Amino acid sequence: MTGDVVATCLLGGCNNPIRKPARGKAGKYCSPSHKARAGDARAEQDGRAERWKSNKAKRRREKRLEGVLWPVCLHCGQPYPQLNENSRCPNPECRRIRRNLRARVNTGAYRVRQRGGRVEPVDAMEVMQDDRGICYLCGRPTSGNLVGQEPGDPQLEHTEAVSDGGAHSPLAIRVAHRACNQIKGRRSVEEAGAIIATLPPVEVDEPVVVVRDLDEYAREMMAEIRRQSEASPSSA
Numbered sequence: 001m002t003g004d005v006v007a008t009c010l011l012g013g014c015n016n017p018i019r020k021p022a023r024g025k026a027g028k029y030c031s032p033s034h035k036a037r038a039g040d041a042r043a044e045q046d047g048r049a050e051r052w053k054s055n056k057a058k059r060r061r062e063k064r065l066e067g068v069l070w071p072v073c074l075h076c077g078q079p080y081p082q083l084n085e086n087s088r089c090p091n092p093e094c095r096r097i098r099r100n101l102r103a104r105v106n107t108g109a110y111r112v113r114q115r116g117g118r119v120e121p122v123d124a125m126e127v128m129q130d131d132r133g134i135c136y137l138c139g140r141p142t143s144g145n146l147v148g149q150e151p152g153d154p155q156l157e158h159t160e161a162v163s164d165g166g167a168h169s170p171l172a173i174r175v176a177h178r179a180c181n182q183i184k185g186r187r188s189v190e191e192a193g194a195i196i197a198t199l200p201p202v203e204v205d206e207p208v209v210v211v212r213d214l215d216e217y218a219r220e221m222m223a224e225i226r227r228q229s230e231a232s233p234s235s236a
Helices: 032-046 048-065 092-114 124-131 178-184 189-196 214-231
Strands: 005-008 017-019 154-158 173-177
Touching: 092 124, 092 154, 124 154, 124 173, 154 178, 173 178, 178 189
Parallel strands: none
Antiparallel strands: 005 017, 154 173
């Protein structure tokens, strides 16, 4: 049986009465939930809650990124975690570029469909990865900038002209320099290659590097993330 009121709840804004218990001392809070809320408030005030949340987020992020590959974005040159087969660079500018590329690819698919050709899903970045960013007509690297307008920038080229019944599929589309693609036109690959071989190489200021040891790079990135986590003041 409880006794007289001896205090009020210390949780701000509560002030519920606290009665003396039959045995032991009276508590500081009117209920376990108010005691927990008061503890959370103290943690917020002294910064412990923020540090705990930050460390928890870091641990969750590190756990999620264990064993994840870090391919390099062909547009901005920065690595990003490949969490699944649909992962792409989260950079807003890179997202805009990908939207433009999808529009171009869809336009190519529409042209083929209008002529009764075969149409299959095509991912511009997968084509770049498959060809390693190298022009299939001259065998030299492109800049990797699929939305650029320079001679050394890459284009997605239908190996067989759409006007000649070419298909729109991953196997029927290759990467080519804009300059080489203009030379090809409606010529065959062999005819275009013979002409290109007589011309000076297409100049590219910064050739793209698509293929690298992703496993080794993933290990390097995980080590760097751990170093940054250990050096962060919030991890103290």
